[in-house]
Amino acid sequence: MKPVRLWAPHRRRVELAAAGRRHPMRPAEYGWWQAETELDHGEDYAFWVDDEGPYPDPRSLWQPDGVHGFSRRLDHRRFIWPDVGWQPRPLSSAVIYELHVGTFTRTGTFAAAVDHLDHLVDLGITHVELMPVAEFSGRRGWGYDGTALYAPHHAYGGPEGLKELVAACHRRGLAVLLDVVYNHLGPAGNYLECFGPYFTDRYRTPWGKAVNLDGPHSDEVRRFFVDNACMWLRDYHFDGLRIDAVHAMVDLSARHFLEQLGDAVRALEAELGRHLVLVIESDLNDPRLIRSPQAGGYGMDAQWHEDFHHALHAVLTGEQCGYYRDFGHLADLAKSLRRGLVYDGRYSAYRQRRHGRPADDLKGHQLVAFLQNHDQVGNRAGGERSSHLLCPARLKIGATLVLTAPFVPLLFQGEEWAATTPFLFFTDHRDPQLAAAVSQGRRDEFAAFGWPPELIADPQDPTTFERSRLDWQELRQPLHTDLLDWHRQLIRLRRALPSLNDGRLEAVAIRYDEQQRWLVMTRGAATVACNLAEQRQPVPLSVAGPSRILMSSDPQSHLESARLSLDGPGVAVLLAVDRHLAR
């Protein structure tokens, strides 16, 4: 195994604590220190810096006792990967499934998740996306407060469990993406600042100090995150990463961190001979981030398509609070489907400024679309899923548009059967002051919107976590199996019809009537007709030639002189009959 190393550029004495002793480390180049003592796989260790400590290793691969505990040495070579020759499907034909390891199953571990992979395969999922798994404070959490960024969470099953899960996915033909958070660290267990200038106060983020990406010593800080990304892809065989909130990573240097990350991952891809993807969450509506480096872009493969989500959610629910006030018209939904970005330089009332810029060169495959995700559900006071807010027919409209849109569709765990369980915000901080602050913070956040405190689930209460756990028994009930079938059929249709997967925004034909509340989208042979009104109404189709109804939320729906009668609200998928359903 390689010797233990530590970057601590401003420290004058660094010691390795192991086997009950402190061993001096010797300074190496660029602020690094190296241990003289050899440590084997499984040995515990920590660091003392200028007589402060013991602190866990910032690059610890294994924190068996949590964020505050000793680090444990791990030899990645001990795991024998069974997925030789594995290649993931391209993102352009992907259907992503976002899951939270802790609540996906009854025991909430990597191992338990394996038991439900066949369900995902049967549904037609191609890519599993794990919410962050890096070690965070306590046993329960969403994972965005991780602090030991190289260590898979001990409560989920640690490094070995994660590798087994990825291998099990690959065995079933499922690619696996990992959500990583590089814009901040959690409030508990962040020892990075004991070692070096990982953070800066020159920029402010919603979570405090920004990561130091362009100040003195930022080369090593950037390398810390780039190496982290490469570790997941190399040593855990992940097929790609979803990078959280990149707009909170302020980097004014000439080469943006994301470009550096993109270059490193492209190099790794060549080295490993395996396709890798980088998907970002960005609040900027800036196409530069997902353009190729050749076009002056940062080279990310795709970004989450928030505008589509907001447009769809606002149309389906009628909600107008917060950022939904910028949406609500069918015109927005139509624009998102045809042009990608809705806010492409136009004025946003929510942001009180112009937002975004045009992106006429984008492919649909550069945008990941969803009716809901962990944030959209979990950041509501009651953790309500779309199925809590919408009747089944409207839910089907949403599912149909997500799964027939020109984007890469993403489902959030349980969405496929309209799980009744909420997905609440939960934490497990052990520091009483921090725990109280988090609970109070959640109450205050929603009190501002008029929610009575007693209705706000306490993030620290273990039952908040328990309530958020999927109940797989629901899958036996007819309403749930009906929705599951609906999703399964749509995914099969998407796979079967090349035009649904071509990502060509310019080939999306849309007609809608803002007053009558209907919208019709045609993509090649397939037409999706949506009645968003409350009453039954004929939806005019402009399909060339005869077509037949392939799926409908309304069993009574029928075609008459290029009009589809649909009970409101409802949705039907029609197929031009002179075309073949390629399989």
Add this chain to the structure above:
Amino acid sequence: MKPVRLWAPHRRRVELAAAGRRHPMRPAEYGWWQAETELDHGEDYAFWVDDEGPYPDPRSLWQPDGVHGFSRRLDHRRFIWPDVGWQPRPLSSAVIYELHVGTFTRTGTFAAAVDHLDHLVDLGITHVELMPVAEFSGRRGWGYDGTALYAPHHAYGGPEGLKELVAACHRRGLAVLLDVVYNHLGPAGNYLECFGPYFTDRYRTPWGKAVNLDGPHSDEVRRFFVDNACMWLRDYHFDGLRIDAVHAMVDLSARHFLEQLGDAVRALEAELGRHLVLVIESDLNDPRLIRSPQAGGYGMDAQWHEDFHHALHAVLTGEQCGYYRDFGHLADLAKSLRRGLVYDGRYSAYRQRRHGRPADDLKGHQLVAFLQNHDQVGNRAGGERSSHLLCPARLKIGATLVLTAPFVPLLFQGEEWAATTPFLFFTDHRDPQLAAAVSQGRRDEFAAFGWPPELIADPQDPTTFERSRLDWQELRQPLHTDLLDWHRQLIRLRRALPSLNDGRLEAVAIRYDEQQRWLVMTRGAATVACNLAEQRQPVPLSVAGPSRILMSSDPQSHLESARLSLDGPGVAVLLAVDRHLAR
């Protein structure tokens, strides 16, 4: 004249103070207010907002009584421009002269500057660049602390005086650039925050709060600066702007402020039918800023070439403090001449991180090169010019390289005759607390480098300003006329030889010997041979065919078998004799 308008989005009552009364203004769209009362040219006015005031107009065109006084209405149409059909030379064949209105002449006014324009024409200058003229606190100042950004400083002669100066320049074929500061406002007289969210604390700059370019209400803040730029170009007939420290303008929105500014100025150029240029000062070494929008760039025309300056200064002076520690090798100077950026992604010891990125597509005309400028001189404890630090021979090496380099050369006022006057940092704050803080700040800044406080000129002391004033009598002394001739000859040569003005970095041939301390640059027919050693030595030339010495700092220098003997230090310009000197 247009009605008086004011942007004050969060105010509930806005009044116009004029003719001894307060007149209510009525709210208009997007947070604007409009006066019902008509005001004519020459009338004084101010604003009251929610009963606070009176405050000057943020867009005041005229502050006859300084930053705190009433604003005065100005009708730009009253000035009859005599420069009909005026077109400036392109930047690619420009020689820029930076001047500070207050110290350029004995009286320090726009009008007085006119008296010395013929000197500039005779020297061969094509573009005059005025240090900022926007109204700043007091009567003496560099101008970077301006707060009434639309009003030419009253002590310089106000709007009328400035127009006369620009017209006088154009009459002589001189283009005029203006230095504008959009990254911060000065500490005294900044009333912007009384009116709206012009600033943000999400980002920190060396001068405090950053300008709000991407937060709520930033559309109007951006417009404030864009409109300002357009005003100078349209209403004062400036031929371009030099934009101060754009790295301190933090804008994470999808369309960077500079892109918006570039688009606006390109549109104005089309409207006016007059060539306009935008030059930036940038600390980022990011070629994106000066690439075309088509190539994903921000569309600025050129940027100040700090790397060349630092490389040249460090080689000539041997200084190694501050940012000069990143330079000092002939290799750096050679790289800056051949590649543009020296720091193109390589590690900077001064910044303690990698800096910049490669820019192989740049033209030399996109970089403005200088041996000194107001900052490099004025930010020294003693305000020392290069001529205070270097012997005349080394000074000639510097001048020769600047004026034969593939970049756009810039001289700082008095440089052409090696003025003996320093250029010190001076201010004229009237607020005693601020005045004391500025004086103390200056002492502390240099005390950190070991300078005794008594040697640091007090910025507030009027003699500091007086000492910085050019002494035109010096031009009668032989040493000064010799240097003036040297500069004049070089500029003539640059004009005469197309290869010196082609901006082709790839056509620059350089040889140097780091140990022997000589450097030879060949650009077409011209060869510049520099001996940077202290002793006389032969400098090997690789000029094809016979050549002759056109200029030399060493009257004894002579050619012998492709070696030029040069007393050290010294410089000579040679010309291949089989080519013609095109005139």
